[in-house]
Amino acid sequence: MNEATWLDPGLAAFYAVDTRLQGAEARILAELRPRMGSWSMLDVGVGAGRTTQHFAPVVAEYVGVDISPAMVAQCRRRFTAAPCRFEVADVRELAALGRHRFDFVLFSFNGLDYLAHDDRLRALEQIHAACRPGALFCFSTHNLRALGHLMRLRAQFTRDPAWLWRNLRNWVRWRLRHARHVAQVAAQERDWAIVNDGAHDCRLETYYVRPAAQLAQLEPAFGAVRVFTVAGRELAREELASSEDDWLYFLAEAR
Numbered sequence: 001m002n003e004a005t006w007l008d009p010g011l012a013a014f015y016a017v018d019t020r021l022q023g024a025e026a027r028i029l030a031e032l033r034p035r036m037g038s039w040s041m042l043d044v045g046v047g048a049g050r051t052t053q054h055f056a057p058v059v060a061e062y063v064g065v066d067i068s069p070a071m072v073a074q075c076r077r078r079f080t081a082a083p084c085r086f087e088v089a090d091v092r093e094l095a096a097l098g099r100h101r102f103d104f105v106l107f108s109f110n111g112l113d114y115l116a117h118d119d120r121l122r123a124l125e126q127i128h129a130a131c132r133p134g135a136l137f138c139f140s141t142h143n144l145r146a147l148g149h150l151m152r153l154r155a156q157f158t159r160d161p162a163w164l165w166r167n168l169r170n171w172v173r174w175r176l177r178h179a180r181h182v183a184q185v186a187a188q189e190r191d192w193a194i195v196n197d198g199a200h201d202c203r204l205e206t207y208y209v210r211p212a213a214q215l216a217q218l219e220p221a222f223g224a225v226r227v228f229t230v231a232g233r234e235l236a237r238e239e240l241a242s243s244e245d246d247w248l249y250f251l252a253e254a255r
C-alpha cells in the first residue's frame with residue numbers, strides 16, 4: 001500500500017510547499033556545516049527537495065534519490081545547478097550509487113518508516129554500504145510511545161476551512177477504521193509496530209519503534225549514536241525511554 005501511495009504524482013505538489021528544516025535538522029546542519037565543504041551527501045527519500053536548498057549549498061556533491069518519479073521530477077525542476085543530481089532509486093537497492101561513497105546520508109521526515117520490518121533492516125544495510133567508514137547517517141523515526149496520543153481531535157483544528165474539513169473527514173475515517181488497533185498496540189510492550197496513523201488520508205502504514213529498539217537496529221553497522229527531539233534538543237540515554245515525542249532524529253557514525 002505505501003509504495004502505491006508514494007508513487008501518486010499528487011503527493012509531489014504537496015511536499016513542494018514545505019521548505020523549512022525541522023529543528024533537529026537545523027541543529028545538525030549547524031553543527032556539521034564547518035566540516036561539510038568536501039563531503040558527498042546522499043539525501044534518501046528526498047521528496048520534493050525540502051532539505052535540498054539547505055544542505056546542497058554547503059557540500060561538494062549532493063545526490064537526492066526517491067522512489068517516486070514525480071518527486072524526482074519536482075526536484076530536477078527546482079534545483080538545476082551543481083552540485084545537485086537527482087535519481088529515481090529505492091532505498092532497498094542502492095548498489096548502483098556505489099559502495100563506501102558518501103560522507104553523509106540523510107533520510108529525513110521519517111521516510112524509513114514506510115518500509116516493512118525486513119525492508120527497513122535491508123535499507124539500513126544498503127545505507128551502510130553506501131557510507132564511507134566514519135560517515136554520518138541522519139534519519140528520523142516515529143516513537144512507539146507516541147501512539148498513546150495519536151490523532152487527538154483537537155490537533156485537527158486549523159483556521160483554513162478547506163484543511164479543517166479535510167482533517168475532520170480524515171479523523172472520522174481513522175477513528176472508525178484504525179483507532180482501535182492503534183489503542184491495542186499502544187497497550188502492548190512491543191519493540192515496534194506498524195499502524196495506520198491517518199497519514200495522507202489513511203493511505204500509509206507507518207512503523208513506530210521504541211528508541212532502545214532503534215538503537216539495537218543500528219548497532220551492527222553504526223555507532224556513536226546521538227538522539228534529538230524534533231525541536232533539536234539532544235536527549236541523554238536515560239531520557240529515551242520516557243520520551244513521548246512523535247518522532248526522534250538519530251545521528252550515527254558508520255562503522
Ligand SMILES: C[S@@+](CC[C@H](N)C(=O)[O-])C[C@H]1O[C@@H](n2cnc3c(N)ncnc32)[C@H](O)[C@@H]1O
Nearest residue numbers: 006045046047050066067068090091108109111
Ligand atoms: C515523508 S516523505 C519525506 C520527503 C522529504 N524527505 C521531506 O522531508 O520533505 C518520504 C519520502 O520517502 C520516499 N520513499 C518512500 N519509500 C521509499 C523507498 N523505498 N525508497 C526511496 N524513497 C522512498 C517517498 O516517495 C517520499 O518522498
